[in-house]
Amino acid sequence: MLRHVALRLLLAVPTALGVLVLVSVLLHFVPGDPVDVMLGEGASTADREELRRSLGLDRTAWRQLADFTAGAVRGELGRSITGGQPVATLLRERYPATLELTGAALVVALAIALPLGMLAALRPGSLADRVSLALATVQTALPTFCLGPLLILAFAVQLPWLPVAGRHGLASVVLPALTLGFGMSAVLARHLRGALLEALRLDCVRTARAKGLAPRLVLLRHALPNAVTATLTVLGLQLGGLLAGAVVTETIFAWPGVGRLLIQAIGTRDYPLVQGCVLAIALTYVAVNLLTDVAQAAIDPRLRESA
């Protein structure tokens, strides 16, 4: 197991480095001179040279890349152009809010998907099965930025039960988490259903049935453990969508996370901050994938041997 984790960790390093390279190169795609774009035409020569130096634009591309990578490894991501604070500090302030939102959204998604997927697999063609299919259809047709305003309209405006925006206490996380988590629940439920239906055909499940175990126990003790690994793969991939969806959801609900920070930074052309936000979200995703891998190996011994 330890060897498997070490191997996975090692394999994640080149991916993380690739992400770093791509994010550091981003600055070079700014049309024209990035310094002009950020400071405007009227800035003094001294200010421009100072910014050019701090962005590393006075050095060769390779040198910039090496400096950016070395800085990122040390946790230094430069300073915000607009506020002057270190980018790393701003990210540390906002990161917990994003984790809270994605965590809550994950809970919402699982709370809908687990029972629905199991019921649908137990009785294909039943009401639960059809509901899960209908949900999947609604979900594909209703992206977060459509669902969010509609939920605000229903539960914050028409029925003034929940706050419209901001992050003040538990009630304020409900609508953003619903918006973000709902999109993921249907896909997850459909995959769980598929994986369970496959697991229900396994020999061990037939044996459990033959010895007279209650259908509920057959599902929970024998089919579910066999369906979990396949579902975890989908869950890991979906979490990426959740992290990116958080950018839109945070913008809709004025949720003070990394995603909203990113959009604000884009608005003020604060490119070092943009780079920092993109890097933070992408590296979180790399870490999530790594954790999914390790969790799968912990559950399924077959995966440890093949690695």
Next chain:
Amino acid sequence: MRLAVASPAMAVATAARTNWRVRIGGGLLLALTLAALLAPAIAPHDPLQPDLARHLEPPSRTHLLGTDRLGRDVLSRLVYGTRVSLGVGAVAVAGALTIGVALGAIAGYGRRAVDELVMRGTDVLLAFPGILLAIALAAILGPSARNVIVALTVMGWPAYARLTRAEVRAAAARDSTRAAEALGATPLHVATRHLLPSARPALAVQATFGVAGAIVAEASLSFLGLGTPPPAPSWGGMLAEARSFLLIAPHLVVAPAVALGTTVLAIHLLGDGLRTDQRWQRGQ
């Protein structure tokens, strides 16, 4: 091995005869495409003409879907918005498909080193979750329809490259391919006549869903202010504007949300239908 069907359009037409999903999804999509092409003839008003005296009006006989904050006709903006959504979606997928198929075929049939290079490239791009990369690129390049297409193409090609590579590798192992190679066929001939045709059905299905994904991504970017800049009508931009008037003009949110939802559903129906259609798959 050649596909039994001559062209994608003909294949869809054949599938539509037997499959209701293809019929309904394809029909809706055809209607939306016509609306996009004929927008100037269909739209009842000028989508850009403000009329401040009649702003934020609810649906009425003169303005079937009401007016927005500047008094512009919502229905007309919706109809013109079809052009942005379908246009950007189709062009972005076409771009991603071209790059993805070319690189995927080279990776699947070329040297090991090239394969490694292309696959590690897709690894890095796929390490960016969802539309984050498109957000970053569109933000850096500046808001315009062209830059959205560039961003979505960069984001989209790795998926097609991986699919093409997998299909090409499977096809390369077939006896018919081996025979062609033994007869001295050039790599280009083998790739275009033996490998890629068998990848076509899978790619067509993936690309169909890809268009829906690109349309949603474009709307997301426009919603965030990174897509087609105002005053040009786009569904995402309309939704973003509508948020400020949720209390007094809820119809402004509903109209673009329904338009987007219908389009995405139509494409998904078509994709689902094509995926399950026997006649379509038999071409392999």
